[in-house]
Amino acid sequence: MPGFLEIDHVTMRFAANAPSVLDRVSLSIQEGEYVAVIGHSGCGKSTLLNIVAGLLRATEGGVILQGTEVNAPGPDRAVVFQNHSLLPWLTCRENVRLAVDQVFGKTKTRAERADWVDANLGLVRMMAAADKRPNEISGGMKQRIGIARALAMQPKVLLLDEPFGALDALTRAHLQDQVMEIHARLKTTVMMITHDVDEAVLLSDRIVMMTNGPEAQIGEVLEVDLPRPRERLTMAQNPRFLAARARVMEFLYARHRNPAQAA
Amino acid sequence: MSVTLARGTDAVPSITRSRPLSVYVVAARDWLKRSAITVLPLIIMLTLLLGIWQIAADRPSATLPAPSKIWQDSYELIVHPFYIRGGLDRGLGWHLLASLQRVGFGFALSALAGIALGMLVGTSPLAMRGLDPIFQVLRTVPPLAWLPLSLAAFREAQPSAIFVIFITAIWPVIINTAVGVRNVPQDYRNVAAVIQLRGFKYFSRILLPAAAPFIFTGLRIGIGLSWLAIVAAEMLIGGVGIGFFIWDAWNSSNISDIIVALIYVGLVGYMLDRLVALAGRLITRGTSSS
Numbered sequence: 188m189p190g191f192l193e194i195d196h197v198t199m200r201f202a203a204n205a206p207s208v209l210d211r212v213s214l215s216i217q218e219g220e221y222v223a224v225i226g227h228s229g230c231g232k233s234t235l236l237n238i239v240a241g242l243l244r245a246t247e248g249g250v251i252l253q254g255t256e257v258n259a260p261g262p263d264r265a266v267v268f269q270n271h272s273l274l275p276w277l278t279c280r281e282n283v284r285l286a287v288d289q290v291f292g293k294t295k296t297r298a299e300r301a302d303w304v305d306a307n308l309g310l311v312r313m314m315a316a317a318d319k320r321p322n323e324i325s326g327g328m329k330q331r332i333g334i335a336r337a338l339a340m341q342p343k344v345l346l347l348d349e350p351f352g353a354l355d356a357l358t359r360a361h362l363q364d365q366v367m368e369i370h371a372r373l374k375t376t377v378m379m380i381t382h383d384v385d386e387a388v389l390l391s392d393r394i395v396m397m398t399n400g401p402e403a404q405i406g407e408v409l410e411v412d413l414p415r416p417r418e419r420l421t422m423a424q425n426p427r428f429l430a431a432r433a434r435v436m437e438f439l440y441a442r443h444r445n446p447a448q449a450a
Numbered sequence: 451m452s453v454t455l456a457r458g459t460d461a462v463p464s465i466t467r468s469r470p471l472s473v474y475v476v477a478a479r480d481w482l483k484r485s486a487i488t489v490l491p492l493i494i495m496l497t498l499l500l501g502i503w504q505i506a507a508d509r510p511s512a513t514l515p516a517p518s519k520i521w522q523d524s525y526e527l528i529v530h531p532f533y534i535r536g537g538l539d540r541g542l543g544w545h546l547l548a549s550l551q552r553v554g555f556g557f558a559l560s561a562l563a564g565i566a567l568g569m570l571v572g573t574s575p576l577a578m579r580g581l582d583p584i585f586q587v588l589r590t591v592p593p594l595a596w597l598p599l600s601l602a603a604f605r606e607a608q609p610s611a612i613f614v615i616f617i618t619a620i621w622p623v624i625i626n627t628a629v630g631v632r633n634v635p636q637d638y639r640n641v642a643a644v645i646q647l648r649g650f651k652y653f654s655r656i657l658l659p660a661a662a663p664f665i666f667t668g669l670r671i672g673i674g675l676s677w678l679a680i681v682a683a684e685m686l687i688g689g690v691g692i693g694f695f696i697w698d699a700w701n702s703s704n705i706s707d708i709i710v711a712l713i714y715v716g717l718v719g720y721m722l723d724r725l726v727a728l729a730g731r732l733i734t735r736g737t738s739s740s
Contacts, residue, residue, distance in 0.1 A: 242644075260643040260644045265644060272641050276660075276662075276734070289651075290645060340645070
């Protein structure tokens with residue numbers, strides 16, 4: 188059975204005679220599944236996400252979403268960018284509003300769109316700061332607005348590009364819990380890029396481990412067989428959690444060491 | 451004196467704690483103190499310069515009038531900026547307004563055309579290759595060099611002067627807008643791509659606000675150049691206007707009037723600059739810091 192989202196033999200080369208960044212990467216993601224892609228920096232995992240988002244065109248191969256090939260960006264594959272990418276001249280509400288107006292301008296009335304914006308701001312608990320500008324709120328709050336903006340597009344796939352990478356540990360944990368809660372409620376299909384092992388194991392149904400670039404490939408795929416809802420504190424002692432964590436660590440640090448550190 | 455001072459300093463902390471009104475008193479006092487610190491050096495400097503000028507120019511052999519003589523000679527001009535005695539004999543305010551009107555027209559046109567052309571050059575590599583070399587050459591032509599050509603084309607003083615302002619102010623607007631458009635961060639482009647903002651919406655919601663700080667830099671340089679050019683242009687075209695006023699004063703050897711006019715020209719130029727800077731700050735609030 189073909190997956191909901193199919194990444195089909197994607198090869199990416201930035202210059203014609205340069206070595207490829209990604210080499211025939213194939214991955215099938217089911218509807219409602221939460222998949223984390225993990226690897227050392229420079230392994231091309233962000234490139235892979237950008238290809239799925241349509242922001243980059245694959246040199247060879249392609250991406251199929253619900254049976255249709257996608258090769259241009261669109262709101263059905265909403266992205267939460269690593270550096271939040273909020274427009275600084277708009278308030279938080281206006282940032283979400285811009286996306287909602289654009290995506291639902293023809294299908295929803297003005298009042299419905301306004302309600303939908305607020306509903307999504309409420310989902311990430313950002314109603315209180317809705318009328319502030321991005322430079323007036325913290326990094327964690329900006330990222331929550333970024334998530335609200337992406338969710339408000341009602342995407343078929345939510346793409347998270349190291350969404351918590353720039354945040355401190357406490358804020359990160361808080362946001363991870365929120366994302367888990369939202370995923371449980373909305374059953375959105377999620378593809379998340381990360382380099383944080385705990386984050387990958389805690390959040391995902393499957394972890395895709397990438398080998399080091401150039402010519403990066405999928406080295407191993409791990410099913411995370413843990414019941415949901417997952418609770419951060421109990422997970423820390425759950426043997427299956429620890430086993431999954433050990434397996435990813437072993438892949439990243441024993442078999443595919445960071446080339447920068449190995450040197 | 452010393453008693454009041456001591457009482458004042460003792461009383462302040464207790465008042466601050468007990469009554470909210472005193473907060474305003476303290477705030478007002480702080481404000482006065484701060485403005486004194488900023489303004490006082492200026493006042494001292496001005497007094498000093500005027501003093502030196504007075505001493506240097508207050509003798510029969512001096513070619514330029516001393517401040518005291520300017521005050522006597524041009525008292526009417528300084529105190530009544532808006533008198534009309536018929537013909538071109540009217541207050542400085544009227545001359546300045548006439549000049550400002552010309553600058554207003556010319557600058558508004560150059561802002562519109564400049565932003566549009568800048569957007570074009572900034573977004574299209576083809577337009578960039580075709581137009582940029584032309585702009586780079588034309589922008590070095592001094593404003594007054596355009597005047598004869600402009601008079602030949604328009605055959606009237608008013609549109610010629612406005613054209614000179616237009617052609618003077620447009621280059622920095624074009625160039626800065628183009629730079630701003632080319633430097634729209636990839637992050638914003640990605641956001642626009644994901645939500646499929648295209649065409650006019652992309653222009654108005656992403657491109658224009660992202661480039662706004664650059665555009666206002668161009669506008670600010672442009673308005674400064676306009677004001678520089680208008681005085682020179684009006685000296686040649688005549689009619690009502692501050693440039694003509696200065697030239698007329700020179701012809702009737704009213705050196706004092708010239709000096710008064712120069713001070714006004716400087717102050718108005720400064721205000722124009724502040725005005726555009728303020729508009730820029732209000733409109734680009736938040737844009738420059740992300």
